[in-house]
Amino acid sequence: MHLPIILTGDRTTGPLHLGHYVGSLQARVRLQHTHDQYLLLADTQALTDNMGTPQKVSDNVLEVTFDYLAAGIDPRKSTIFVQSQIPELAELSMLLLNLVSVSRLERNPTIKAEIALRGFERDIPAGFLVYPVAQAADITAFKATLVPVGDDQLPMIEQTNELVRKFNTLVNKEVLVECKALLSQVTRLPGIDGNAIALGASPDEIKKAVKQMYTDCNHLRIDDPGEIDGNVVFSMLDAFEQDRVMLAELKAKYRRGGLGDGVLKRRLEDHLQELLAPIRERRQLFAADRQEVLAILKQGTDRARETAARTVGEVKRALGLNYFE
Numbered sequence: 001m002h003l004p005i006i007l008t009g010d011r012t013t014g015p016l017h018l019g020h021y022v023g024s025l026q027a028r029v030r031l032q033h034t035h036d037q038y039l040l041l042a043d044t045q046a047l048t049d050n051m052g053t054p055q056k057v058s059d060n061v062l063e064v065t066f067d068y069l070a071a072g073i074d075p076r077k078s079t080i081f082v083q084s085q086i087p088e089l090a091e092l093s094m095l096l097l098n099l100v101s102v103s104r105l106e107r108n109p110t111i112k113a114e115i116a117l118r119g120f121e122r123d124i125p126a127g128f129l130v131y132p133v134a135q136a137a138d139i140t141a142f143k144a145t146l147v148p149v150g151d152d153q154l155p156m157i158e159q160t161n162e163l164v165r166k167f168n169t170l171v172n173k174e175v176l177v178e179c180k181a182l183l184s185q186v187t188r189l190p191g192i193d194g195n196a197i198a199l200g201a202s203p204d205e206i207k208k209a210v211k212q213m214y215t216d217c218n219h220l221r222i223d224d225p226g227e228i229d230g231n232v233v234f235s236m237l238d239a240f241e242q243d244r245v246m247l248a249e250l251k252a253k254y255r256r257g258g259l260g261d262g263v264l265k266r267r268l269e270d271h272l273q274e275l276l277a278p279i280r281e282r283r284q285l286f287a288a289d290r291q292e293v294l295a296i297l298k299q300g301t302d303r304a305r306e307t308a309a310r311t312v313g314e315v316k317r318a319l320g321l322n323y324f325e
């Protein structure tokens, strides 16, 4: 049976949090039943702006794997693999790099935004500037046709498809395959003042995070009318409140005045505690069995490497780089 191929990835700079769960993990758990899904632990990409602290990147490869497994990714259905352990991805990146100009890379909106965010200016690591090409290699090595991403990653998909068309035109053969972004409905949760809730957060950490969530600074007394826009607690309830009728009523009442922040926060906290308790439990079980999780990762990486090697073989053959065949 031939299922559509999905590839998706996460930089391994830290464990995953609630935003990842809502934005992508939940969808991936669903998609693994109907798609041939590859989950990339993007440690090499994470190094492009963390080369000074490589351990931060390598330590989190297993942490993110625990998150995947705890959230319900089934290694028999999805292939979880580590980017740095597949040299063919670096090889494909090297070849594709010749099909893109430096000025095109500098115009990539995601790269531009990230350069500004990190204050790199001209001191940008070359590896960082070219990571969209490495990402194109990640996607095309697996001939993925679907890439679930947040909207911040759309320019990456566009650049990938540009490279696919350029390469195929160059060799006059459909070797690489174009892909489509698969956007999730709730694209991203608002940042909770920089302290996002980790998937493995303890009940106390969840409680504390909800307590600190920003509401409306002008909503001082319960009777004051409150603002919904920009109110983090309501944005979170938008994502986690199943009872939509109740949510609409809460919003109306909050706007009118007469609804306190404490009631809202308690409701949100209940939902989050209920959602995260089973995930935390499963995560603890996996974290207690590192050898087993490493074996899962190794198996996934071996499988992924075979696929990538096949594509890179085709790419090199199309370029005439197959002297010894």
Ligand code: TRP
Pocket: 007, 008, 009, 010, 011, 040, 042, 045, 135, 138, 139, 147, 148, 149, 153
């Ligand atoms: N750029 C993605 C991020 O910042 C991670 C990533 C690397 C990725 N390679 C990918 C996502 C390929 C989708 C497809 O989270």
